[in-house]
Every structure is written in structure tokens, then in C-alpha cells.
Amino acid sequence: MLRDETIQRVLRFRDDRDWRQFHTPKDLAISMSLEAAEVLELFQWSGTDLECADKLPRLREELADVLSYCILLADVCGLxxxxxxxxxxxxxxxxxxxxxxxxxxxxxxxx
Known part of the structure; x- marks a missing residue:
């Protein structure tokens, strides 16, 4: 469950660095898609390997990136x-x- 305090922490991280000025919906959508592609890359050429146990450390990081961009895009668009x-x-x-x-x-x- 993504708690409101976590969402606010992501937004505060952005705001503390004055990065909102760079966060257009287009650029955030592109970044979100690029990070989602990194999730896919974890499973590329994995053949019949359908498990993710050995991929969990990188999967955690890439999913966090995707979620961060989702939070930022929703915020910029007022959603x-x-x-x-x-x-x-x-x-x-x-x-x-x-x-x-x-x-x-x-x-x-x-x-």
C-alpha cells in the first residue's frame, strides 16, 4: 500500500531540489516509460524463467522509479x-x- 506520507516524501524530494520546473507531463511520461522498460529488461532473454526471486533487488529499485514518476505525473496534472x-x-x-x-x-x- 502506498501511503500518503510516502507520496508526500517523493514530492518533497522533488521540491527540495526545485525540480518541478523540469517536470512537464511529456517528460514525466517519457521517464515513466523508460523506467518501465528497465523492468522489462530484467526479464529479457530469460527463456522459461518466469520467477523473479533472483531479480528482486533490481525489480524493487526499478518499480520504485516507475512509481515515483507516476506520483510526479499525477501531481503535475492535478490527479x-x-x-x-x-x-x-x-x-x-x-x-x-x-x-x-x-x-x-x-x-x-x-x-
Whole structure:
């Protein structure tokens, strides 16, 4: 669970360094995507290796980078993370009713 105090710490880190001036939505979105690509890189060429136990140290760091950019982008755009996550879960619950989706990986249009 990402606590509000953690979110505020990320924002304070930025503000203490006067970096908000560099944080445009475009640049934050690019940075978020680049960090997400680093998560993918952890699994590149891993063949049948579907576990992440040996990757946890780097995965923790890369996920933290992705989350940091998500926090920063939401802040710059005036979005409340709790609100937008709950809205998205509500939409997904409607698209993927438990009785149709449980145990299935099909897209909602195929349920």
C-alpha cells in the first residue's frame, strides 16, 4: 500500500531540489516509460524463467522509479491517485464480472 506520507516524501524530494520546473507531463511520461522498460529488461532473454526471486533487488529499485514518476505525473496534472485508481477498479469490475472472468485470461470483449 502506498501511503500518503510516502507520496508526500517523493514530492518533497522533488521540491527540495526545485525540480518541478523540469517536470512537464511529456517528460514525466517519457521517464515513466523508460523506467518501465528497465523492468522489462530484467526479464529479457530469460527463456522459461518466469520467477523473479533472483531479480528482486533490481525489480524493487526499478518499480520504485516507475512509481515515483507516476506520483510526479499525477501531481503535475492535478490527479488524485486514490481517486483515479478506484475509478479504474470500478471500470474493470464492470468489464470483468467475477462470474465470467474468474480463472480466465480472456479480454473483456471475449467473455
Amino acid at each position: 488524485d491517485l486514490d481517486e483515479i485508481m478506484n475509478e479504474k477498479v470500478d471500470k474493470n469490475e464492470a468489464k470483468y464480472p467475477v462470474d465470467k472472468a474468474r480463472g480466465r485470461s480472456a479480454k473483456y470483449t471475449e467473455l
